[in-house]
Amino acid sequence: MTNYVRNHSLSNDEIQRYSRQLIISEFGVNAQERLKSSSALIIGCGGLGSPAALYLASCGLSRLGLVDHDNVDKSNLHRQIVHNETTVGRTKVDSARLTCSQINSSLQIDTYNLLLTHENIMDIVKQYDVILDCTDNVITRYLINDACVLCRKPLVSASVIRFEGQLTVWNYIEKNGPCYRCLYPQAPPAETVSTCSDVGILGPVCGTLGSLQALEAIKILTKVGDILSNRMLLVDGLSMSFRTIKLRNRQSTCAVCGTNPTIIDQPPPPPLGQCSNDQPCRRNLLNSNERMTADDLAKSTAASFIIDVRPEQELNIAHFENSFHLPMDRLLYNNNDEQLRNELRTNIEKHQQIVIVCRRGNDSQLAVKRLKELLPDIDNIDEKVKDLVGGFQAWHTDIDSTFPLY
Amino acid sequence: MHLTLEFAGGAELLFGKQKNHSIDLPDNNSPWTIRTLLVWIRENLLRERPELFIQGDSVRPGILVLINDTDWELFDGLNYQLKANDNILFVSTLHGG
Numbered sequence: 001m002t003n004y005v006r007n008h009s010l011s012n013d014e015i016q017r018y019s020r021q022l023i024i025s026e027f028g029v030n031a032q033e034r035l036k037s038s039s040a041l042i043i044g045c046g047g048l049g050s051p052a053a054l055y056l057a058s059c060g061l062s063r064l065g066l067v068d069h070d071n072v073d074k075s076n077l078h079r080q081i082v083h084n085e086t087t088v089g090r091t092k093v094d095s096a097r098l099t100c101s102q103i104n105s106s107l108q109i110d111t112y113n114l115l116l117t118h119e120n121i122m123d124i125v126k127q128y129d130v131i132l133d134c135t136d137n138v139i140t141r142y143l144i145n146d147a148c149v150l151c152r153k154p155l156v157s158a159s160v161i162r163f164e165g166q167l168t169v170w171n172y173i174e175k176n177g178p179c180y181r182c183l184y185p186q187a188p189p190a191e192t193v194s195t196c197s198d199v200g201i202l203g204p205v206c207g208t209l210g211s212l213q214a215l216e217a218i219k220i221l222t223k224v225g226d227i228l229s230n231r232m233l234l235v236d237g238l239s240m241s242f243r244t245i246k247l248r249n250r251q252s253t254c255a256v257c258g259t260n261p262t263i264i265d266q267p268p269p270p271p272l273g274q275c276s277n278d279q280p281c282r283r284n285l286l287n288s289n290e291r292m293t294a295d296d297l298a299k300s301t302a303a304s305f306i307i308d309v310r311p312e313q314e315l316n317i318a319h320f321e322n323s324f325h326l327p328m329d330r331l332l333y334n335n336n337d338e339q340l341r342n343e344l345r346t347n348i349e350k351h352q353q354i355v356i357v358c359r360r361g362n363d364s365q366l367a368v369k370r371l372k373e374l375l376p377d378i379d380n381i382d383e384k385v386k387d388l389v390g391g392f393q394a395w396h397t398d399i400d401s402t403f404p405l406y
Numbered sequence: 407m408h409l410t411l412e413f414a415g416g417a418e419l420l421f422g423k424q425k426n427h428s429i430d431l432p433d434n435n436s437p438w439t440i441r442t443l444l445v446w447i448r449e450n451l452l453r454e455r456p457e458l459f460i461q462g463d464s465v466r467p468g469i470l471v472l473i474n475d476t477d478w479e480l481f482d483g484l485n486y487q488l489k490a491n492d493n494i495l496f497v498s499t500l501h502g503g
Contacts, residue, residue: 044503048503049503135503136503159500160503161416161500164414164416164500165500166415166497183470184467184468187467188469188499192468194502196503234414234415245472245475246480248477248480329454
């Protein structure tokens with residue numbers, strides 16, 4: 001018998017399992033060994049975190065951390081492919097752990113069923129070699145960025161909405177790459193931020209970006225290939241274009257990674273009143289006498305003129321019979337639309353009460369204000385025009401559960 | 407002077423959902439810059455809600471400006487002098503996941 005040499009620590013079982021990546025010329029046993037002693041943290045087990053978790057659980061890491069504070073909802077399943085019908089209602093981290101451990105039982109999986117804050121994030125982030133930002137809101141993205149800079153961790157960040165995605169690696173020190181704050185020193189105004197729950201997202205767009213996050217994480221951990229630092233990938237699924245843009249270097253003026261940082265020991269707390277999730281905040285712009293509940297509307301006998309201000313695609317899901325469709329865009333930016341103004345005037349004058357409805361009861365409040373601005377001269381307009389508190393969601397919950405929830 | 411303007415990441419929603427715009431800027435006494443281009447865009451292209459695109463004399467926070475696919479910070483930002491056939495891309499940052 002002839003002796004053989006193997007200068008690595010991989011077992012025969014591991015060699016078999018990871019054989020298809022081991023035999024890639026740029027990868028090999030060295031890269032696999034690095035994975036074997038590496039850890040990754042996925043923050044957000046949703047549309048991006050799902051494919052990232054699946055691939056990182058499969059690739060041969062020693063440890064995978066999963067963070068999420070949310071539970072699995074049926075409306076997640078079209079894109080959050082680490083979850084399934086049997087785990088609806090369970091915590092996302094438990095659901096993701098279950099799936100990942102079924103793929104790879106030798107992987108150590110640590111779960112954090114919590115909302116990240118400036119106080120708890122550092123202790124978690126510092127334990128891992130690479131961090132994946134798979135979250136859904138601006139506040140948490142700044143929080144994760146700051147923690148990664150302070151803990152000197154590379155951050156693989158992706159974001160998606162509708163048909164589009166963006167991917168980059170922040171704080172990649174080897175390339176003097178920028179952090180999130182270098183690019184965006186100032187947070188965007190809250191009203192300019194769209195969320196997946198408001199404007200939608202197609203599953204495979206998340207799948208593409210989340211998978212690419214896993215790829216960049218594997219490259220960082222194994223030191224293979226060119227890292228997407230100082231660059232950003234823009235993906236547009238509608239026109240099917242992939243394009244890489246060149247970004248600035250690390251900025252000496254940056255508040256967290258610059259030469260005179262103001263953020264030093266831990267990330268700053270979020271600005272007052274800002275939400276660190278993508279759930280819509282309930283607005284209260286109107287007085288209670290300008291609003292009516294679903295119960296009030298159901299019992300009302302007054303001749304009502306109902307204005308539905310949702311976009312057409314939402315109206316097509318379901319709408320009240322005989323309601324008047326006036327999407328928010330048209331209501332808000334109609335300064336020269338005399339025909340619309342006349343139509344509204346006629347209807348408002350002819351009816352006893354005007355009820356404005358939307359999906360959740362936020363836009364409808366803006367619409368009440370706008371309508372009063374547009375037609376200030378109508379008698380009793382202040383008393384007549386009301387909005388439906390909680391919108392069609394409240395209508396579903398309180399009055400008619402067959403009205404579809406979305 | 408001919409330019410290609412592109413809007414992405416949702417910024418196109420303020421421009422009638424049209425992502426690509428081929429434009430010709432009129433001759434000017436002084437050279438066109440991103441700063442003066444923004445004024446031109448506001449007056450000629452922007453359909454609605456200018457505050458979602460422009461703040462002061464610049465773009466609002468959260469919009470990245472790319473000159474021929476390169477971050478405007480690597481040029482002179484607002485003071486970059488436009489050249490014929492430049493491609494200027496305005497990308498709104500996405501946050502969803």
